[in-house]
Amino acid sequence: MIKPLIQLEGISFEYLNHPVFRNVNLQLFSGETLALVGGNGSGKSTLLQLIVGLQPPTSGRIIAFGKERSNESHFRQVRARAGLLFQDSDDQLFCPTVMEDVTFGPLNLGKSEEEALAIAEITLASVGLTDFSGRITHKLSGGEKRLVALATVLAMEPEVLLLDEPTNGLDEQAEKRLVELLESLDQTMVLVSHDRSLIERLATRAVLLQDNTLVDAVMHSHPHHHTHSHLHIHAAKHTSDHEHNDDVPEHADHHLHD
Amino acid sequence: MSELFLLSSQAQPRWLTACDPRVRVLAALLLALVTVSLSQPLVLVIALALVLILSRAVNLGFNTLLKRLLAFESFMLLVLLFIPFSIPGDSILQLGSLTASWQGLERALVIVLRANTVVIGLLSLVGTLEPEVLGHALARLRVPDKLVHLFLLTVRYVSVLLDEYQRLRLAMRARAFVAGSNRHTWRSFGWLIGMLLVRSMHRSQRILAAMKCRGFHGRFYLLDNSVWQTRDSLATGLCVLVLTCLLVLENSL
Numbered sequence: 472m473i474k475p476l477i478q479l480e481g482i483s484f485e486y487l488n489h490p491v492f493r494n495v496n497l498q499l500f501s502g503e504t505l506a507l508v509g510g511n512g513s514g515k516s517t518l519l520q521l522i523v524g525l526q527p528p529t530s531g532r533i534i535a536f537g538k539e540r541s542n543e544s545h546f547r548q549v550r551a552r553a554g555l556l557f558q559d560s561d562d563q564l565f566c567p568t569v570m571e572d573v574t575f576g577p578l579n580l581g582k583s584e585e586e587a588l589a590i591a592e593i594t595l596a597s598v599g600l601t602d603f604s605g606r607i608t609h610k611l612s613g614g615e616k617r618l619v620a621l622a623t624v625l626a627m628e629p630e631v632l633l634l635d636e637p638t639n640g641l642d643e644q645a646e647k648r649l650v651e652l653l654e655s656l657d658q659t660m661v662l663v664s665h666d667r668s669l670i671e672r673l674a675t676r677a678v679l680l681q682d683n684t685l686v687d688a689v690m691h692s693h694p695h696h697h698t699h700s701h702l703h704i705h706a707a708k709h710t711s712d713h714e715h716n717d718d719v720p721e722h723a724d725h726h727l728h729d
Numbered sequence: 730m731s732e733l734f735l736l737s738s739q740a741q742p743r744w745l746t747a748c749d750p751r752v753r754v755l756a757a758l759l760l761a762l763v764t765v766s767l768s769q770p771l772v773l774v775i776a777l778a779l780v781l782i783l784s785r786a787v788n789l790g791f792n793t794l795l796k797r798l799l800a801f802e803s804f805m806l807l808v809l810l811f812i813p814f815s816i817p818g819d820s821i822l823q824l825g826s827l828t829a830s831w832q833g834l835e836r837a838l839v840i841v842l843r844a845n846t847v848v849i850g851l852l853s854l855v856g857t858l859e860p861e862v863l864g865h866a867l868a869r870l871r872v873p874d875k876l877v878h879l880f881l882l883t884v885r886y887v888s889v890l891l892d893e894y895q896r897l898r899l900a901m902r903a904r905a906f907v908a909g910s911n912r913h914t915w916r917s918f919g920w921l922i923g924m925l926l927v928r929s930m931h932r933s934q935r936i937l938a939a940m941k942c943r944g945f946h947g948r949f950y951l952l953d954n955s956v957w958q959t960r961d962s963l964a965t966g967l968c969v970l971v972l973t974c975l976l977v978l979e980n981s982l
Binding site for chain 2 (some may be wrong): 485520523525547550551555557559561562563566567568570571574576578579584586588607608609623627643656697
């Protein structure tokens with residue numbers, strides 16, 4: 472039997488004596504992209520933080536990369552192999568320049584300055600930000616910040632990516648760029664998102680946080696046959712060169728339920 | 730927001746940008762030390778004239794300079810008003826039991842000249858550096874690591890905090906809040922500040938978590954590959970020469 476990369480066994484978590492979730496069991500296997508869905512406040516972000524030991528569970532076991540992890544020094548090893556992308560990139564980018572931010576992880580992992588610089592150059596190029604190394608982090612746009620934050624995570628060469636609402640707050644173009652990038656990565660991923668189209672594009676399996684516990688979800692899309700109008704938004708002056716397809720499109724809505 | 734980093738983005742002459750930022754920090758430090766040791770009004774006027782020429786030479790716009798000086802000059806006005814009355818000597822003006830003296834006026838003038846010279850010098854030399862570059866320069870000048878990183882983190886997050894403040898303020902205005910001098914206003918501002926503190930604390934916790942995720946173990950790294958060159962030694966030498974001249978002039982008068 473294939474061993475999971477990360478396994479949660481009977482995890483419970485309380486916040487201010489208020490149970491967030493109970494008896495959560497989860498297995499993450501190599502190569503899959505697992506969508507983690509659930510309502511606001513259901514504890515999706517918390518679950519990601521538990522995996523890398525940023526919060527201790529009230530009870531239960533966390534087994535990551537073949538070993539049970541229970542203390543800070545255990546989790547230090549986990550964090551090097553499972554990279555967490557935060558919801559707000561301003562939390563993640565704290566260095567004066569982009570280069571310093573991207574090299575921070577590799578340097579902490581004991582790489583020399585030359586090695587770290589080389590890794591950072593490659594990583595920045597891989598996310599399409601070749602000329603960004605000298606840029607000052609707080610002057611970047613929201614989309615650029617998210618990409619740099621992803622680069623800081625990728626520079627540590629993680630096996631698993633934990634993505635907390637990766638497309639949140641991005642405009643259409645920045646989102647497209649990020650999603651294309653995520654599709655091209657071969658890391659195992661856990662994806663927290665409300666964005667169904669993103670889940671449809673990336674996820675291979677889904678789990679649902681519901682009624683204080685985690686349940687397997689079935690993802691399927693089925694066609695709906697009905698006429699409806701699509702919202703098109705474009706600049707007013709561009710109406711003439713814009714093709715309006717009069718055929719009735721087939722609407723494939725995406726459903727997630729347990 | 731642009732107001733916050735006003736001085737940095739203006740076009741600067743090539744000789745200045747080519748210069749190691751440490752030269753500017755050192756020059757500003759030496760200038761401040763020499764200026765506060767000068768006490769002859771004439772020498773101070775020369776020093777002030779020199780820094781004004783310097784501010785032109787580094788392309789520091791006069792309007793920008795004036796705006797930056799405004800808050801500071803109001804304090805200087807207080808000095809000019811009160812110091813003459815607090816030092817005994819030959820009287821110029823009698824107001825009830827208070828007497829303004831010539832000696833006091835001279836002292837006030839000396840203070841105003843010194844302060845202006847130092848501040849304009851700092852604004853021209855250090856104020857025109859990007860805060861990030863200044864942080865790196867300070868680190869290379871062996872300023873303690875903790876202070877440098879405190880400075881750099883402040884620079885990094887001051888704009889984030891300002892954004893949060895402005896969002897909260899906007900939300901207040903959207904609910905028809907108008908500041909007045911009443912209990913409601915003060916209480917609302919209290920909540921605003923309290924909320925900012927709570928949010929900052931949460932943010933700092935998230936930042937620490939993000940740092941831990943990248944293997945932070947108490948050490949920050951700065952990448953800086955600027956190299957001190959002969960040109961930089963020459964520039965520092967020139968500053969020392971000019972400042973020495975001022976000191977010699979002061980002692981010979």
